[in-house]
Amino acid sequence: MPETLEQEKMPIVQHLIELRSALLRSVIAIVILFAILFPFADDIYNFIAAPIVQAIPGSNLIAIGVISPFLTPLKMSLILAIYIAMPYLLYQLWSFTAPALYRHEKKLVMPLVISSTILFYIGLLFSFYIVFPVIFTFLSNVGPASVDFAPDIQYYLDFILKVSFAFGVAFEVPIATILMIMFGATTAERLKKNRAYVIIGSFALGMILTPPDVISQVLIAIPIWLLFELGLFFSSFFKVRETAKQSKNKKSEIQKTDWADKAHNAMMDEVESEMNKKEDLDQK
Numbered sequence: 001m002p003e004t005l006e007q008e009k010m011p012i013v014q015h016l017i018e019l020r021s022a023l024l025r026s027v028i029a030i031v032i033l034f035a036i037l038f039p040f041a042d043d044i045y046n047f048i049a050a051p052i053v054q055a056i057p058g059s060n061l062i063a064i065g066v067i068s069p070f071l072t073p074l075k076m077s078l079i080l081a082i083y084i085a086m087p088y089l090l091y092q093l094w095s096f097t098a099p100a101l102y103r104h105e106k107k108l109v110m111p112l113v114i115s116s117t118i119l120f121y122i123g124l125l126f127s128f129y130i131v132f133p134v135i136f137t138f139l140s141n142v143g144p145a146s147v148d149f150a151p152d153i154q155y156y157l158d159f160i161l162k163v164s165f166a167f168g169v170a171f172e173v174p175i176a177t178i179l180m181i182m183f184g185a186t187t188a189e190r191l192k193k194n195r196a197y198v199i200i201g202s203f204a205l206g207m208i209l210t211p212p213d214v215i216s217q218v219l220i221a222i223p224i225w226l227l228f229e230l231g232l233f234f235s236s237f238f239k240v241r242e243t244a245k246q247s248k249n250k251k252s253e254i255q256k257t258d259w260a261d262k263a264h265n266a267m268m269d270e271v272e273s274e275m276n277k278k279e280d281l282d283q284k
Contacts, residue, residue, distance in 0.1 A: 022092040029088050033081035041073035045153070048076060051128065052156060055136035061153045072153045079161060083124065087117045108182075116175045119227075123171030126223065127164045134216050135163075170205065170224050177231030188235050191228075198228050 037044065049061060063069045082089075090113045098106060140149045151159075180186050191198070202224040206217035 018096055022096045026085070026089050026092050029085045030078075030081050033084050034078050037077040037081055038074070041077045044080060045073040045076050045157075048160065049153070049156065051132040051160075052136045052151065055133065055140045056149055060150070061156055062150050063154075064152045065154060068152070068154050072157050076157055086120060087113070090117060112175060112178070116172055119171040119175065120168040123168035124164050126171070127167035128160075131163070131167065131216060131219050132160065134219065138216065167220065170220065171227060173224055173227040174231030174234065177228060178235045181235040188232055191232060195228075199225050202228075 053060065063072070065071075094109050094113055098109070177191065181188055181191070199221075202221040203217060205224065206219070206221040
């Protein structure tokens with residue numbers, strides 16, 4: 001039996017109901033985690049602020065806004081709750097899109113969800129423990145001597161959230177590579193031919209996300225390049241889905257072959273019939 005999509009076609013209202021349910025479950029999970037983390041908001045922010053505090057010994061962060069000391073740890077706890085809930089959020093996304101997948105693709109979804117979650121967390125940890133110390137050490141040693149380096153807690157939070165999320169997404173390169181190849185958007189051979197552009201793009205992304213020093217740029221460019229190569233390697237283990245055009249062309253070729261076979265058989269039958277008639281006449 002050919003592998004096809006699920007036969008049941010749900011109405012649009014049913015899809016919207018499932019989407020609402022998935023979103024509601026996701027929001028509830030985030031709220032529960034936030035309620036658990038909120039009592040420890042100050043401790044969480046102190047832990048997150050460790051890289052910059054260690055880079056400027058003897059100094060602390062400052063709060064310019066009146067309610068920043070309250071809202072900033074609150075925001076940090078909410079973002080952390082979203083990060084912790086990421087596996088469950090990805091599972092909800094998978095459960096909503098599962099009806100549109102082939103059977104063999106459904107078997108691959110859970111490994112992809114698990115691996116993408118692990119890569120996202122690795123990107124966060126990589127930025128926190130390796131990139132941030134380099135960045136803040138560099139920033140604390142530049143600038144006029146008359147200027148004290150004492151960032152605002154809100155600006156610091158916005159900066160680390162932006163950069164850490166960018167690293168988390170950048171570490172999803174293998175998953176993006178596999179999905180692009182698996183769904184026919186490109187091929188492994190084409191990506192291999194354009195490998196030089198990927199390397200240049202990795203260093204360009206490093207220039208955008210990090211301060212203008214070579215070390216921090218290399219710290220993000222090299223992992224992105226290696227993760228791209230990892231995605232190319234594992235893409236060979238995944239079955240490529242045929243696009244609608246490829247499926248139509250394949251069906252058309254099969255129909256043409258069937259028509260040619262039928263025409264050839266009809267011609268042979270006609271020739272054989274004529275030969276039989278000729279033999280009958282010769283015998284008479």
